[in-house]
Amino acid sequence: MTIASNLKAITSSLPKEVALVAVSKTKPNTAILEAYQTGQRVFGENKVQELVQKAEELPKDIAWHMIGHLQTNKVRFIAPFVSLIHGVDSLKLLKEINKRAEQNNRIIDCLLQVHIASESTKFGFGLSEVTSALNQAEEFKNIRITGLMGMATFTDDTQQVVNEFKSLKTVFDSIKNEHITTLSMGMSGDYKLAIEQGSTMIRVGSAIFGHRNK
Secondary structure, eight states, X not given: OOHHHHHHHHHHHSOTTOEEEXXXXXXXXXXXXXXXXXXOOEEEESOHHHXXXXXXXXXXXXXXXXXXXOOGGGHHHHTTTOSEEEEEOOHHHHHHHHHHHHHTTOOEEEEEXXXXXXXXXXXXXXXXXXXXXXXXXXXXXXXXXXXXXXXXXXXXXXXHHHXXXXXXXXXXXXXXXXXXXEEEOOOTTXXXXXXXXXXXXXXXXXXXXXXXXX
């Protein structure tokens, strides 16, 4: 299967309200261009240095999403161009994004990352902290919280994954409004389950590009 045929198979099966982020981390520019040539314009990276380099080298109409854990000292490198930051997991990070967005005369869209998985290694706000974080985010004029993001536990237990997605959807439903419309959940292994539970944005890498290069 080629990248183009993988993409076509995925996009043709997606409900129209679900956006696809092609996770291009570790992939060469040639692979990204192959996806680009099929019409894909949204790509996700998890390393700042790689994201900056690709943004410089690849077509300017690509919308770059930062999907990995973002350290505050790296925000300044992506603030001039990043389209959406998925993994906003602390008020300290929100404050820094706001500051760097203001310096670049931009408003940067962000998703609050919510910790729904059983693994303690994943980052994010607790389910009960989301409303408070949103209220505090209102003071930041150069960011726009457009939704929530969460990653389910890496497990074969489908019911556990479904329950975790459901818990995030419940919180999302309680806060969504005309500005908060994005629920980013679901990756290559579980995006179909995520869509069933109400995801509006999926992050798919290996199902498009093949398994990751280390």
